[in-house]
Amino acid sequence: MAPTRSPKRSTILDSCRTKSSNHKNEETSPPLYKNGLLNASLPARSELMAIAKRNSTNSPLLKLPGEIRNKIWMFAQGYHRIDIGKRSRKRSWPIGLTLAIYPMNAATHFPRTFVKPTFALSRVCRQIYVEASSYIYTLNTFGFDGFASFDRWAKDRALGQARLITSINMPYDYTHLYRRGFRTSFRRKFPNIKRIGVDEHVAFFSRTSPDDTIEMAEQRIVDLIKLKEGADILVDWHYGVGAVMVHY
Numbered sequence: 107m108a109p110t111r112s113p114k115r116s117t118i119l120d121s122c123r124t125k126s127s128n129h130k131n132e133e134t135s136p137p138l139y140k141n142g143l144l145n146a147s148l149p150a151r152s153e154l155m156a157i158a159k160r161n162s163t164n165s166p167l168l169k170l171p172g173e174i175r176n177k178i179w180m181f182a183q184g185y186h187r188i189d190i191g192k193r194s195r196k197r198s199w200p201i202g203l204t205l206a207i208y209p210m211n212a213a214t215h216f217p218r219t220f221v222k223p224t225f226a227l228s229r230v231c232r233q234i235y236v237e238a239s240s241y242i243y244t245l246n247t248f249g250f251d252g253f254a255s256f257d258r259w260a261k262d263r264a265l266g267q268a269r270l271i272t273s274i275n276m277p278y279d280y281t282h283l284y285r286r287g288f289r290t291s292f293r294r295k296f297p298n299i300k301r302i303g304v305d306e307h308v309a310f311f312s313r314t315s316p317d318d319t320i321e322m323a324e325q326r327i328v329d330l331i332k333l334k335e336g337a338d339i340l341v342d343w344h345y346g347v348g349a350v351m352v353h354y
Contacts, residue, residue, distance in 0.1 A: 118188060118190075118205060118225060118242065119190070119202070119203050119204075119205060119259075120262075139266065140265075141264060141265040141266035141269070142264025142265050142266050142267065143239075143264060143266035143267070144235060144239075146232045146235055146236050148232070158231070158232055158233060161231060161233065162233055168231075168233055168234075172237075175237060176237065179227070179234070179237055179238035179241055180241055180245060182223065182227050182238070183223070183225060183227060183228075183238055183241035183242050183245065183246075184241045184242075184244070184245025184246055185209070185210045185245055185246070186207050186208065186209060186210055186223065186246050186247075187207070187208045187209070187210055187246070187247045187249060187275070188205055188206075188207050188208075188246050188247065188248050188249065189205060189206045189207075189208070189249045189250070189251070189275075190203055190204070190205045190248060190249070190250050190251070190255055190256075190259055191203065191204060191205075191206075191250065191251030191252070191255050192204075192251065192252075192254065192255050203255060203258065203259060207222050207223060210246075210247065225242050228242075240270050243267055243270035243271045243272070244270050244271075244272050245272075246273070247273040247274070247275055247301070247303065248271065248273070248274055248275065249274075249275035249277075249303070249344070250275070250277045250280070251277065252277050252278075252279050252280070253277055253279050253280035253283060253289075255277070256276075256277055256280055260295055268295060268296050268297075269296070269297055269298055270298065271296040271298070271299060272296075272298055272299055272300045272301065273299070273300065273301040273302075273303070274292060274296070274299060274301070274302055274303065275303035275305075275342075275344050276302055276303060276304055276305070277305070278305040278307055278308060281304060281305065281308045281327075284334075285327075285330060291334045291335055292335055293335050293336065299335070299339070300338075300339065300340055301339070301340040301341075301342060302331055302335065302339060302340070302341055302342070303341075303342040303343070303344040304327060304331070304341060304342070304343055304344070305343075305344065305345065306343050306344070306345040307345070308327060309323040309324040309327060309343070310323070312326070312327065324343065327341075328341045
C-alpha cells in the first residue's frame with residue numbers, strides 16, 4: 107500500500123533561502139543563528155520563559171526523564187527512508203519538490219500499523235524543538251529521484267541542517283556525475299555524513315566485459331567512494347523499498 111500524502115508541506119522541503127517579501131512578517135519572524143537554525147533561547151525574566159518553565163513542570167510529556175523523552179523523540183522523528191522528487195501530475199509553478207516516507211528497511215508490503223510522520227513535532231514548543239529537531243536529519247536516510255532533485259534540496263539546506271545529515275541514497279544519474287568529478291564530495295556538502303547508498307543498477311551497468319562480475323564492479327565503486335569520502339564511510343546498495351542492505 108502506497109504511503110498517503112501529508113496535507114501539509116513538510117519542513118524537510120522548506121527552503122532556508124526563501125525570504126518573505128512582507129516587511130511585517132520579517133520583523134515578527136523568529137531569530138536564527140548564523141547557521142540558519144532557529145534560536146530558541148529566551149530572556150531569563152521574560153513571560154515566554156515563565157511559560158516554558160511552567161510547561162516543563164506541568165506537561166505529562168515534558169516532565170518525563172530526559173532519557174525517556176529522547177527515546178520518544180527518536181521514535182517519532184527517525185528511522186525512515188525519505189524519498190524526495192520533483193512534483194509531478196500537477197500544473198503548478200514554480201515546480202516544487204514532494205516526498206514519500208517509508209519505514210527504514212521496510213519489507214515489500216507496508217506494515218498495517220505504519221503511520222506516516224509529518225515531522226511537525228518540533229513545532230509544538232521550544233523545548234521539543236531544542237530536544238527533537240535534529241533527529242529529522244541525523245536518524246533518517248534521504249533518497250532522490252534524480253540529480254536535479256538532490257542538487258536543489260541540498261542547496262536549500264541551512265548550514266546547520268547540512269551538518270546534521272548522516273545518510274544519503276545517491277540517485278542513479280547523480281552517481282555518473284559524482285564518479286567523473288562533476289560533483290564535489292559528500293563530505294564537503296554534509297561534513298558528518300556516515301553512510302552513502304548506491305543504486306544497484308550502477309554496478310550492473312559498470313561491468314566492462316563479460317568476465318567482469320557485479321561483485322567486481324561493486325568493489326571498484328566502493329573503493330572510489332572511500333577514496334573520495336574517507337575509509338570510514340559506510341557504502342550501502344539500495345534498490346526499492348524491500349532492498350537488502352549490503353555493508354562494506
